[in-house]
Amino acid sequence: FAFSFSAYAETYVVGTSAGFPPFEYVEDGEIVGFDMDLITEIGKRQGFEVEFRDISFDSLPPALTTGSIDIIAAAMTITEERKELFNFSDPYYSANQSVLVHEDSEVGLPVLFGDNDIGVQTGTTGDLWVQDHLVEPGILTGNVRNYDSFVLVIRDLSNRNIDGVVLDKPVGETYSQGNPVKVVAEIITGEEYGMAVAKGNDELLEKINAGLEEVIADGTMDELIEKYFE
Numbered sequence: 136f137a138f139s140f141s142a143y144a145e146t147y148v149v150g151t152s153a154g155f156p157p158f159e160y161v162e163d164g165e166i167v168g169f170d171m172d173l174i175t176e177i178g179k180r181q182g183f184e185v186e187f188r189d190i191s192f193d194s195l196p197p198a199l200t201t202g203s204i205d206i207i208a209a210a211m212t213i214t215e216e217r218k219e220l221f222n223f224s225d226p227y228y229s230a231n232q233s234v235l236v237h238e239d240s241e242v243g244l245p246v247l248f249g250d251n252d253i254g255v256q257t258g259t260t261g262d263l264w265v266q267d268h269l270v271e272p273g274i275l276t277g278n279v280r281n282y283d284s285f286v287l288v289i290r291d292l293s294n295r296n297i298d299g300v301v302l303d304k305p306v307g308e309t310y311s312q313g314n315p316v317k318v319v320a321e322i323i324t325g326e327e328y329g330m331a332v333a334k335g336n337d338e339l340l341e342k343i344n345a346g347l348e349e350v351i352a353d354g355t356m357d358e359l360i361e362k363y364f365e
């Protein structure tokens with residue numbers, strides 16, 4: 136016999152890196168976005184509340200494993216390497232990588248070849264892709280510039296301090312609205328985003344997956360996609 140009633144809801148600390156619109160960004164001093172709405176809606180259905188913490192993307196894994204945050208909601212791609220560190224929810228969004236240049240640039244995809252400077256956010260799948268596919272084979276001989284936040288990457292591309300950027304396509308497209316940058320190529324990486332919890336925290340993982348299923352079934356997911364992507 137299962138009995139569940141609680142007078143107050145548990146609050147979980149959700150870590151994110153809020154320079155990744157429309158998934159997470161800062162608006163009027165608040166951390167908002169698709170991922171924030173999604174985990175809030177999941178919490179409503181599963182009886183927990185959330186509090187957001189904005190830290191650099193590469194600080195999220197250690198923050199989760201040391202317990203200073205309970206959940207990562209950061210458009211984080213489910214990868215084998217990360218699965219060794221923590222557990223992922225069921226996937227909730229699919230994305231590829233993209234290549235961005237300044238809007239006045241005539242160079243397309245070839246920006247990734249030769250002596251160009253490419254900006255990435257440290258620890259992202261884009262960062263790893265550039266290392267594995269461009270730097271190691273010697274295709275890219277310029278500098279890979281690592282940043283803590285894509286906000287700064289896009290600023291440097293807008294100012295022409297770097298020649299190109301590799302980042303998730305939905306975010307590249309969002310940044311190209313309102314900044315002097317454009318998407319010139321898509322890199323088909325077939326990534327899927329998941330929320331992450333510490334290994335062993337199966338109870339929370341089950342709540343997130345159950346809530347995610349409800350949010351998909353009741354049409355809230357479609358509403359969120361419409362709100363942030365259309």
Ligand code: GLN
Pocket residue numbers: 152155192209210211212213256258259260261303326
């Ligand atoms: N999806 C990419 C990754 O997981 C980028 C995520 C991000 O920068 N927030 O590495």
